[in-house]
Amino acid sequence: xxxxxxxxxxxxxxxxxxxxxxxxxxxxxxxxxxxxxxxxxxxxxxxxxxxxxxxxxxxxxxxxxxxxxxxxxxxxxxxxxxxxxxxxxxxxxxxxxxxxxxxxxxxxxxxxxxxxxxxxxxxxxxxxxxxxxxxxxxxxxxxxxxxxxxxxxxxxxxxxxxxxxxxxxxxxxxxxxxxxxxxxxxxxxxxxxxxxxxxxxxxxxxxxxxxxxxxxxxxxxxxxxxxxxxxxxxxxxxxxxxxxxxxxxxxxxxxxxxxxxxxxxxxxxxxxxxxxxxxxxxxxxxxxxxxxxxxxxxxxxxxxxxxxxxxxxxxxxxxxxxxxxxxxxxxxxx
Amino acid sequence: xxxxxxxxxxxxxxxxxxxxxxxxxxxxxxxxxxxxxxxxxxxxxxxxxxxxxxxxxxxxxxxxxxxxxxxxxxxxxxxxxxxxxxxxxxxxxxxxxxxxxxxxxxxxxxxxxxxxxxxxxxxxxxxxxxxxxxxxxxxxxxxxxxxxxxxxxxxxxxxxxxxxxxxxxxxxxxxxxxxxxxxxxxxxxxxxxxxxxxxxxxxxxxxxxxxxxxxxxxxxxxxxxxxxxxxxxxxxxxxxxxxxxxxxxxxxxxxxxxxxxxxxxxxxxxxxxxxxxxxxxxxxxxxxxxxxxxxxxxxxxxxxxxxxxxxxxxxxxxxxxxxxxxxxxxxxxxx
Amino acid sequence: xxxxxxxxxxxxxxxxxxxxxxxxxxxxxxxxxxxxxxxxxxxxxxxxxxxxxxxxxxxxxxxxxxxxxxxxxxxxxxxxxxxxxxxxxxxxxxxxxxxxxxxxxxxxxxxxxxxxxxxxxxxxxxxxxxxxxxxxxxxxxxxxxxxxxxxxxxxxxxxxxxxxxxxxxxxxxxxxxxxxxxxxxxxxxxxxxxxxxxxxxxxxxxxxxxxxxxxxxxxxxxxxxxxxxxxxxxxxxxxxxxxxxxxxxxxxxxxxxxxxxxxxxxxxxxxxxxxxxxxxxxxxxxxxxxxxxxxxxxxxxxxxxxxxxxxxxxxxxxx
Numbered sequence: 008x009x010x011x012x013x014x015x016x017x018x019x020x021x022x023x024x025x026x027x028x029x030x031x032x033x034x035x036x037x038x039x040x041x042x043x044x045x046x047x048x049x050x051x052x053x054x055x056x057x058x059x060x061x062x063x064x065x066x067x068x069x070x071x072x073x074x075x076x077x078x079x080x081x082x083x084x085x086x087x088x089x090x091x092x093x094x095x096x097x098x099x100x101x102x103x104x105x106x107x108x109x110x111x112x113x114x115x116x117x118x119x120x121x122x123x124x125x126x127x128x129x130x131x132x133x134x135x136x137x138x139x140x141x142x143x144x145x146x147x148x149x150x151x152x153x154x155x156x157x158x159x160x161x162x163x164x165x166x167x168x169x170x171x172x173x174x175x176x177x178x179x180x181x182x183x184x185x186x187x188x189x190x191x192x193x194x195x196x197x198x199x200x201x202x203x204x205x206x207x208x209x210x211x212x213x214x215x216x217x218x219x220x221x222x223x224x225x226x227x228x229x230x231x232x233x234x235x236x237x238x239x240x241x242x243x244x245x246x247x248x249x250x251x252x253x254x255x256x257x258x259x260x261x262x263x264x265x266x267x268x269x270x271x272x273x274x275x276x277x278x279x280x281x282x283x284x285x286x287x288x289x290x291x292x293x294x295x296x297x298x299x300x301x302x303x304x305x306x307x308x309x310x311x312x313x314x315x316x317x318x319x320x321x322x323x324x325x326x327x328x329x330x331x332x333x334x335x336x337x338x339x340x341x
Numbered sequence: 342x343x344x345x346x347x348x349x350x351x352x353x354x355x356x357x358x359x360x361x362x363x364x365x366x367x368x369x370x371x372x373x374x375x376x377x378x379x380x381x382x383x384x385x386x387x388x389x390x391x392x393x394x395x396x397x398x399x400x401x402x403x404x405x406x407x408x409x410x411x412x413x414x415x416x417x418x419x420x421x422x423x424x425x426x427x428x429x430x431x432x433x434x435x436x437x438x439x440x441x442x443x444x445x446x447x448x449x450x451x452x453x454x455x456x457x458x459x460x461x462x463x464x465x466x467x468x469x470x471x472x473x474x475x476x477x478x479x480x481x482x483x484x485x486x487x488x489x490x491x492x493x494x495x496x497x498x499x500x501x502x503x504x505x506x507x508x509x510x511x512x513x514x515x516x517x518x519x520x521x522x523x524x525x526x527x528x529x530x531x532x533x534x535x536x537x538x539x540x541x542x543x544x545x546x547x548x549x550x551x552x553x554x555x556x557x558x559x560x561x562x563x564x565x566x567x568x569x570x571x572x573x574x575x576x577x578x579x580x581x582x583x584x585x586x587x588x589x590x591x592x593x594x595x596x597x598x599x600x601x602x603x604x605x606x607x608x609x610x611x612x613x614x615x616x617x618x619x620x621x622x623x624x625x626x627x628x629x630x631x632x633x634x635x636x637x638x639x640x641x642x643x644x645x646x647x648x649x650x651x652x653x654x655x656x657x658x659x660x661x662x663x664x665x666x667x668x669x670x671x672x673x674x675x676x
Numbered sequence: 677x678x679x680x681x682x683x684x685x686x687x688x689x690x691x692x693x694x695x696x697x698x699x700x701x702x703x704x705x706x707x708x709x710x711x712x713x714x715x716x717x718x719x720x721x722x723x724x725x726x727x728x729x730x731x732x733x734x735x736x737x738x739x740x741x742x743x744x745x746x747x748x749x750x751x752x753x754x755x756x757x758x759x760x761x762x763x764x765x766x767x768x769x770x771x772x773x774x775x776x777x778x779x780x781x782x783x784x785x786x787x788x789x790x791x792x793x794x795x796x797x798x799x800x801x802x803x804x805x806x807x808x809x810x811x812x813x814x815x816x817x818x819x820x821x822x823x824x825x826x827x828x829x830x831x832x833x834x835x836x837x838x839x840x841x842x843x844x845x846x847x848x849x850x851x852x853x854x855x856x857x858x859x860x861x862x863x864x865x866x867x868x869x870x871x872x873x874x875x876x877x878x879x880x881x882x883x884x885x886x887x888x889x890x891x892x893x894x895x896x897x898x899x900x901x902x903x904x905x906x907x908x909x910x911x912x913x914x915x916x917x918x919x920x921x922x923x924x925x926x927x928x929x930x931x932x933x934x935x936x937x938x939x940x941x942x943x944x945x946x947x948x949x950x951x952x953x954x955x956x957x958x959x960x961x962x963x964x965x966x967x968x969x970x971x972x973x974x975x976x977x978x979x980x981x982x983x984x985x986x987x988x989x990x991x992x993x994x995x
Contacts, residue, residue, distance in 0.1 A: 132402070237442065238437060238439060238442040238443040239442065239443055239444055239445040239446070241398060241437070241443070242437060242443045242444065242445075242505070242508075243445070244398055244429070245396055245398060245429055245430065245434065245435045245437075246429065246430040246434070246456070246457045246460065246508065247426050247427060247428065247429030247430030247431060247457075247460060247461065248430070248456060248457070248460050249426075249460065250426075252456060252460070256445070256448060256452075256456070257445050257448075260445075260447050260448065261445065261446070261447055264447075334447065335446075335447055336446070336447055336492040336494070337446055337447075337492070337494050
């Protein structure tokens with residue numbers, strides 16, 4: 008097992024390496040050159056030349072790449088043009104917010120999506136099936152930022168039942184030891200702060216959940232449909248086992264395998280969605296920070312974000328692969 | 342009094358936009374305790390559908406089941422779904438064709454056995470595991486305790502089928518239905534599995550309904566044989582009578598198509614020509630007529646009735662091969 | 677003699693009555709097309725896509741006014757908070773700069789179609805070449821073939837690790853703001869999907885029994901690839917192309933929202949219109965609704981069509 012994990016980790020290296028090369032080339036290909044990305048649009052020619060010298064940008068390209076890699080390995084993604092802070096620091100500050108949002112979204116997507124997909128498959132052709140399929144098709148066709156916008160207008164502005172922006176109501180004096188606002192409220196006993204933070208998560212969470220929900224519903228439905236046609240389900244039924252045993256041990260345990268894989272693949276799009284969602288709701292996480300970076304051409308931030316997502320994506324999928332071998336004995340490495 | 346009495350069973354599959362398909366069209370037979378009855382026919386004749394109908398395993402939607410299935414006085418087709426679920430595994434059980442796909446790949450064999458013990462015999466924990474190991478042992482699986490933790494893909498084909506049989510007999514059902522249990526296995530394993538089934542029947546007095554397309558299987562095992570064609574029983578006889586005096590041209594064709602080691606070298610095989618796609622509708626005449634070498638005009642006037650000779654040998658043919666058969670005396674289906 | 681011919685005639689009559697239940701000889705494509713025609717999803721999708729394409733093509737002739745002209749500017753500018761809704765002159769009302777919404781929507785269809793088609797073609801072409809080479813190289817079996825395949829697939833993996841939107845953003849950053857940027861950026865994001873798909877399809881075919889049979893009868897490898905493997909791999913790619921068109925329209929809208937679309941805001945494009953409406957007018961959502969609904973319905977149309985095609989080509993999904 009350990010050997011399997013190590014082997015897979017080693018396979019990651021060329022992918023991440025290749026990615027770093029691509030990013031490096033990208034930064035150099037940007038209009039204005041890398042010194043522009045570091046100094047911004049307003050730098051003068053002398054400043055640029057100075058920077059070129061100091062950064063050794065006149066050195067051969069592979070030396071520059073070496074330096075770049077060295078920085079990357081130390082998790083130094085450079086400095087944000089907008090805030091002047093190291094990109095990594097900015098990310099770390101904002102990470103809990105986005106993590107809370109992402110977890111909320113995935114929770115909604117799985118808690119609603121999996122049962123919905125299951126029942127859609129079980130009662131194929133009936134109302135719940137057609138509505139689940141229709142809903143999931145529509146769900147992937149609605150631009151996320153538009154959905155957030157609609158939610159904001161309907162629930163926050165017109166109905167006024169949910170907050171329209173930010174993570175916490177301004178003026179609510181709450182302490183945040185961990186940065187995960189809901190958790191913080193619970194930990195410090197400030198339950199009104201926890202509730203407030205929770206309310207602020209609802210609309211953005213639903214918005215971000217729309218695409219994962221649609222995908223998980225469809226994948227679960229397709230997977231359950233396939234499993235329902237399998238002989239071993241018929242065997243389980245022929246044994247006269249109770250419905251819940253057939254459903255849990257025989258149907259779901261087999262049907263969930265591809266769904267879990269799909270969830271792993273969703274990680275990347277979850278981050279992309281977060282950029283759009285957080286911008287609509289002014290939710291102070293990594294997403295809105297990256298959104299601002301696209302507006303201000305803050306390239307170090309963009310580059311850092313891309314690298315970060317790629318690493319997370321690759322690690323998450325490795326985890327999914329490993330867990331697959333735990334759940335499916337046929338795949339297990341001796 | 343037979344344990345299972347199937348009377349005029351019919352199964353119709355309906356699909357929106359397409360014509361109804363009558364997979365089983367008025368099938369009647371019975372199985373007594375300790376008796377082995379065979380249901381023989383080629384693919385598409387309705388034998389598997391019949392077995393699923395008996396077990397109540399057909400889908401709810403798009404399927405219409407008619408007739409009567411009487412199991413020890415209980416009309417199975419009228420039973421509520423939950424009541425039928427209670428009976429399955431306990432009173433009647435089934436063994437399926439492909440042992441690998443019939444087993445849940447992600448659950449250990451032991452659990453797949455203990456779950457049925459848990460369900461019907463309320464056994465739990467160590468007691469259940471011990472009983473499971475016993476069952477595996479009884480069906481001839483070596484080192485059963487270790488096997489409990491293994492997964493289906495780790496067992497050989499023969500062992501998987503034995504495991505399935507163990508699951509089927511775990512609660513000592515009174516009726517066992519075996520749907521082509523040996524088709525997916527090697528010939529040598531085939532013999533072992535059939536031996537096992539025979540032994541179970543002899544020792545437990547279980548009634549066994551054997552479904553197969555293989556006459557060799559039937560010859561060694563069954564007391565009584567029903568030949569199905571086009572969803573209807575076309576011949577029904579005790580084993581000796583069927584093999585000594587096959588009457589319906591289809592049965593004759595089936596027996597004649599079996600390659601023989603003692604046939605003269607170079608003699609061509611004699612298959613039954615055509616396929617089930619060539620069938621005509623029973624309402625128009627004998628469905629087998631297009632493939633029959635002996636059909637007459639009478640065969641194409643309407644459905645032939647099932648007639649019975651005084652030896653109990655039944656056949657559905659107006660132009661049967663009667664060299665060795667006793668003459669027809671009773672018209673079984675006179676309306 | 678006559679009884680024999682009689683019975684033969686009668687048998688022929690009954691057999692004919694049974695009907696043309698042939699089933700043999702119907703090719704995969706014909707069967708799939710038949711299923712497609714009967715599927716309500718396919719019908720709905722085709723209607724939507726058809727309407728979209730027609731509007732896009734005849735747009736300039738049915739748009740009542742010039743979409744870039746701020747003809748009613750004087751009505752709008754003085755009072756920024758009052759928005760002109762649908763009325764006789766302007767069926768969809770006016771936008772924030774006094775332009776006729778209906779005309780903008782109709783011309784916008786053409787732009788969106790353009791973006792969708794070009795992006796998809798790009799993604800498909802590049803992806804197909806990539807995937808095709810990888811698949812062919814791997815299928816040929818030699819060690820250098822496998823190495824090429826591995827390298828190309830690693831490259832695809834890298835691209836897949838980055839979400840499409842960010843990939844598009846990075847391409848857009850390189851190219852500056854323009855409609856072409858959006859097309860290329862979205863197209864690039866689709867490349868790894870097509871590459872993976874075609875390669876996977878080819879490999880699956882290469883290992884299938886019929887290919888083995890073809891090899892056994894001595895058919896040359898090149899012919900096997902061209903005449904057998906490729907045609908059978910085309911199905912899933914077609915499905916993906918349709919679905920990609922839907923995605924392209926949505927991604928283009930997202931890019932416009934991020935401000936990376938064409939800077940010339942007078943040329944109507946649904947994504948830009950949506951982004952503008954949201955940015956300027958969170959107090960008056962109506963202006964965002966038109967382009968949003970158009971985007972959603974069009975994307976839905978392509979998605980329905982693509983899903984229907986996938987179902988009709990996949991024997992397992994048949995009822």
